[in-house]
Amino acid sequence: MRVELVTIGDELLLGDTVNGNAAWIGRRLAEHGLEVTRSVVVGDELDVIIEAVTEALARADAVITTGGLGPTYDDLTRDALAKAAGAALVRDPGLERRLRERVAAAGRELQPMALRMADVPDGAGILVNSAGSAAGLRVELEGGAVYALPGVPFEMRTMIDEVVLPELAGEHRVARRTLRTALLWESVVATRLAPVEAMDGIKLAYLPDSPEVRIRISATGPDVEARLAEAERQARELLGDAVYGTGEETLDRVVHGLLAERSATVAAAESLTGGLIGAELTRMPGSSATFAGGIVAYATALKEQLLGVPADLLEAHGAVHPDVAAAMAVGVRERLGATYGVAVTGVAGPDAQDGRPVGTIFVGVASPGGEPRVASPSLPVSGTSPENRAVIRRMTVAHALEQLRRVILGLGTGPAQKE
């Protein structure tokens, strides 16, 4: 079963919005053994939408569109599908009633424009949207079915799960597994995995996102599950403790799981990351069992006041120093009464700070009994792009979580550290 995506909206071409919908749909369909073979973005133009949908159906078995189902006049998907099907747009009484009820329940007045969301190409199937106002459509065209979904992510996602997948889900012919690693360079991973790459019916893909590399193992042919298991076994042996999880087991989930197993908690002391570590550690539902809280000591003076970092240390070396990271970790652990404390200090840029270049970071981890441990990861950042700041902050969060994982498991600081 080959599926193509057509995501619709000038905002996507202009880059006002990132196409997270396409990524999410690709992932979800892959989980169900369906393959997205191409993904196209087109603007809010009637004829271009018709052309893209028609071309996609010539190659694929089904097409999913997102966007263009809202109430405003740049929402053209309904019109495009009606024209492609040679059908008129008709107002659906059930949809109109539902719209009026939703608006009334919110104590609002219905804008006449909103009634466009009750129009459907004559003969099209209506896909219930339990999460929002705009219904989806199923339109049968020459070549296959088009599933038109709204662009609002949580509405689209609900409808994929509740409506589209139950209709499309086919049988697996490819088995896939993703291994997640941290602290190894992509070329090191690829070189180590050469023997797995050479296995019959096995294909590897590398997805670097420093300091992480995900490796997607795809198996085809007879006994795909056994092949995949053997490839995974060999890959794990070759990569060792750099493998921290599989599939959707992101670092925050893995750390949450490790802490939960031990009935332990963590507190975060942040500087350049401004709160991102705490945000990451609270993504998971149930994170209140493992995350106590955090202190963002952005101003240097607050590192002393809120975390007890010795003033003479800050005076002698500035805020970006391994001993400061250690003291922050110890301070936040003690003051928030957590099992572990994790702390970062560093220079996100664009300017150097305290004589340290942009990209310098120190990660401290404090644990029950014993000295705090500090890692000094080497970040692959060069040049003076203003984008670097966001990249450095994101990498710092991953290094903090990975160092916390390594301390919990009794592992060393690992590769990719500065000398």
Place this chain on the structure above:
Amino acid sequence: MRVELVTIGDELLLGDTVNGNAAWIGRRLAEHGLEVTRSVVVGDELDVIIEAVTEALARADAVITTGGLGPTYDDLTRDALAKAAGAALVRDPGLERRLRERVAAAGRELQPMALRMADVPDGAGILVNSAGSAAGLRVELEGGAVYALPGVPFEMRTMIDEVVLPELAGEHRVARRTLRTALLWESVVATRLAPVEAMDGIKLAYLPDSPEVRIRISATGPDVEARLAEAERQARELLGDAVYGTGEETLDRVVHGLLAERSATVAAAESLTGGLIGAELTRMPGSSATFAGGIVAYATALKEQLLGVPADLLEAHGAVHPDVAAAMAVGVRERLGATYGVAVTGVAGPDAQDGRPVGTIFVGVASPGGEPRVASPSLPVSGTSPENRAVIRRMTVAHALEQLRRVILGLGTGPAQKE
């Protein structure tokens, strides 16, 4: 000048990676008056890449590809462009030398596989990558030029700015402006702006991202700049204080600017957002001038210990209560010595808390002199999707920043509040 994008990589189709590159390129080209008219994602398959590039060049004047220039065997862009051009791949001595130098400088050994990054289709132009290892390529095919760039975002971005834009930048024929609003529903915005929509040569597009709606005004025809200015003037008059900025002026930048003008600072007390508000307020370079720090009191007991929220208040009402939001804002402002304090408490889900349903949030803002103010925004979230948690957290951050903006400017809490 029409440009199409071909972004390459199984990881994009499978959704392991979100296509942020396409969004960024669309935005950057639009800023320079260039139009991305279509964007296609294809997997790591030689013939599919060739087909997509060829089709794109048949419609557009130039094609930009990203991805597939790395060292591993699933990196096929070089091979595809060589085949499309009918040229052999040859090793470039200058690129090889540069690769060897970079690796030596990092104190590493060159993996033989990495040398693939020195191969170029015979006759192709080499695009310097000042931010990383993989060079880009300019290949002239029938129909126009293909610019092949690496998929690593900060490398790709650097090369767009340093290499591609200087070559492609054409003259403006469309003038665009984006107004950013908060707290108004999309249909309310669209209804109010009907008179602007009716203006000659003016097109409006709505980009909702609750609680924000961006409105992109496009002007065409003679005197585009004057038309655009008049449309913007009328739109601002119709939307009033809901307009908080234009273009790339995100809420965090606007708040940073307002604070900086007043030599004022803010401190954040967070609960359900786990640090996201602090992270947002420190995205900007220079944010240390306006952001003092934050306290993430995730565990309820820490709201008393770290922020001084009265214990009897927490006992009587739980952590999700307007008075708790007010006390958190006052507490963080005082303890961190900031001009303003902003605080949030609420229920991100998936389960209700303290008898409050998922999606309940309270935003407190404390300022110099006067009582703290609490807003209770109504979030358009329904259903029980596990995605809701992330959506609620993101909306909460935007409401916190918007309420802070409104307090700084002396505005009321605005629409979209619960009764």
